[in-house]
Amino acid sequence: MPELRKDPIVGRWVIISTDRAKRPTDFSLENNGMKGGFCPFCYGNEHKTPPEIQAYRPNPNGGPPPQRDTPGWTVRVVPNKFPALGIEGNLSRQADGMFDKMNGIGAHEVIIETPDHNASLATLPPKRIEDVLWTFRDRILDLKKDRRFKYILIFKNHGESAGASLEHAHCQLIALPIIPIYVAEEIEGAKQYFIYKERCVFCDIIRQEIEGGTRVVAENDDFVTLAPYAPRFPFETWILPKQHESSFENSSSHMFENLAKAIKTLLTKADRVLDNAPYNLVIHSSPVQDPTNDHYHWHIEFMPKLTKTAGFEWGTGFYINPTPPEEAAKFLREATIEEPVEVG
């Protein structure tokens, strides 16, 4: 059972793997097997993953219902074969001398976005991206029934240097018994702004940025894509719903179509401008057990991996960004792409 341990100074919880601890020599082997060879996420290899949690399987001809863990799916969710957290048991919060720990309880799932080994989220048709988003929603609604889970993280590591260990397009979901520290700080910051202004800080940003336009990358009826005013990384970009909504999973159904288009547009532009750079994409949403609120505004953060993060940033949370967001937004805004077309 992994352990969750709390740093006694800043209060940050860390997952410590105790079962398959990595020894010094294990790290040099870490990046083998990324390219080529066997892929457990391709059709026909369904038995090489743990049994599927859910899958979308179109059955257009009305034939016999398709079977689990067989080909024919378009999006497939499986437990992570090497989970960072264990699903069974209770938290057993306890002291460890002056320190605090609990059992590493949580869910760790993989969302396989497509059966096509050579596709990426950027190259999928918008309808297929929409299916991936519906899958996120399904999994959140299912997992939030488990009251042990306070936060559900959905993120994507694309490309080896962004942390992906398999090249077949996939996202990860981690359900946690605690709220991660930066998320808690973001929510607290938004709450303080709301107390002071009686407005959502994200709604204020959206209004000002759409008016100004210099940091806007793209826009559709429901979403705005923009470079934030104080980005940590070159070409960091956020996708925000224009209407206030605190949780991703509570978004109205009609918005998923436009969110899929916004994601496709951003990823396609970024692939063009940044020459298919690796990236991380994280959904920021409210803690799943919290009621709907007026101060926090869910959104997606996209961070291409263009620079190495150095000691300076690690030690301090103080970032040097060599590309002003106005210039990054201009490059992305002006990148011409084919408009997403409606093919299923």
Added chain:
Amino acid sequence: MPELRKDPIVGRWVIISTDRAKRPTDFSLENNGMKGGFCPFCYGNEHKTPPEIQAYRPNPNGGPPPQRDTPGWTVRVVPNKFPALGIEGNLSRQADGMFDKMNGIGAHEVIIETPDHNASLATLPPKRIEDVLWTFRDRILDLKKDRRFKYILIFKNHGESAGASLEHAHCQLIALPIIPIYVAEEIEGAKQYFIYKERCVFCDIIRQEIEGGTRVVAENDDFVTLAPYAPRFPFETWILPKQHESSFENSSSHMFENLAKAIKTLLTKADRVLDNAPYNLVIHSSPVQDPTNDHYHWHIEFMPKLTKTAGFEWGTGFYINPTPPEEAAKFLREATIEEPVEVG
């Protein structure tokens, strides 16, 4: 003039370079020139750096005093040729619509640790490491006279994938007009603990860890080297002074000798156990304009770069560490090294 911009949600200040903004195609060129070729930090190339700020030049034979910007130095400090911040001007704090910004005022210096291109901090004799530490102190005491500077960061990026752009051994110093956010949070966390317990949290950690021993890597009269209870990274290690002291630069003179030995011991053990892995090393100290205090305890954090940091960590500050600190400490503790010997 670079800009300091504040994220309106979490209050994090970011340096945005505006002079030499990096365009998308600049990033792929970023890592050239690391190995081989011309080195501006070697003897004879002193004119290739900006004029030196200070240098140690032993003059044992009582000959004519050595000249600035010529060979003969053992440690040399120069302004960074591509500074992240500008030294001249005033802060001009101002609004930018709903946002906040100020001029990117600060100092950005490079401490060249040795004239020997093939040496590293780990391979330098303890006396030479001590000279580097005295240099840090000299620079802090000089820069803190400038009341614009609230915090002075000293850090080292060793190895290309830890962010070093030149292989010749060097550290960097950045004097900032603001306190970086994680540093502020660390100080605030320590202050809260002090209010609750009326003891320094770091002093408590040191006492408990020395008693327990499982996370201790090394120890001498003045310093303890240990793996923290909830490390973010495999083999993350801290060096802490045993006696409470809030600021690095206020340490008693006799401690620098033992600090140099503690650093040499840790880096040598880490080189052996982790096969010369790249690393970041950061000095955590109190804000330079603050009076001495009872709640914060300066220390050094050492973070070897063994894993890629993925989207999960970036987005949330929530880390998965595959190596328990007890095992990391055991590997480092048991690594046999030659005892540092006293050669000048």
